Amino acid sequence: MEDTVIVDTSYSAIINAPLDNIDIPAWCFSLPDEEYQGCSPAHVAAGATRARDGRRMSINVEVIGGTPMVQHYVEQKSSPHHLLLRSISDLFTSSGRTTMEVNWELSVKAMDDGRCEFTNRVYTRPTEEFSAYLDRQGIPFDLFRAQRQPVSAAHNAGETPLFAASIERHALRHAKAAA
Structure with a gap:
């Protein structure tokens, strides 16, 4: 499948926060719209809701490479230091609307008592609809x-350090509130 x-x-x-203060799902599913927008000039809007089966969902709107995308990230795996989300995202192109599978994985691991390494991984795959869209356009997948890719x-x-x-900020704010 690779x-x-x-x-x-x-x-x-x-x-720059202790591992015990970080809760990635709490951050993700309470991320204010303005805060999301501040993490990339391509970010338009964010919100949270629930999928039909009750799992948490982050809705993100962004424009990547000139293509507006609406992402419906449904929680797949969740712990304070690891979050895996999957979306069948809507893409709005000049040639019409299609979909793409987007997987967003966020994780954090301690470096020392007061610092952690955050990793932001995004990987995408074509849906059947997207493959048909490319075929109609005569665009080879490769x-x-x-x-x-670039x-x-x-x-x-660009968005990872932001x-x-x-x-x-979320971790430190909530650590102060708990103190």
Whole structure:
């Protein structure tokens, strides 16, 4: 299945907060719209809701490589230091609407008593609808992948340190509230 991965990017940044103060799902599912927008110029809006089966969902709207996307990230695995979300995301292109599977994995591990390493991984795969969309356009999958990878990598590289700073603020704010 590796040949069907469109993009797989992973970047890390430092969080200046103790591991015990960090709760990635609590941050993700309470992330204010303005805070999300501050983590990338490509971020338009964010909110949280529940999927039909009751699992938590983060709704994110962003524009990557000129393509507006609405992501419906449903919680797959969740613990304070690891969150895996999966979305069948809507893409709005000049040639019409389609979908793509986007997986967003956030994790943190302690470096010492007061610092952690945050990792932001995003990997995407085509849906059947997306493959049909490329076929209708006459775009070879490998060509699309080659063009999408640098755009997605640049986006992830830019947002990762800003997400880390946001998680750090969340961790420190909640540590003060608990004290």
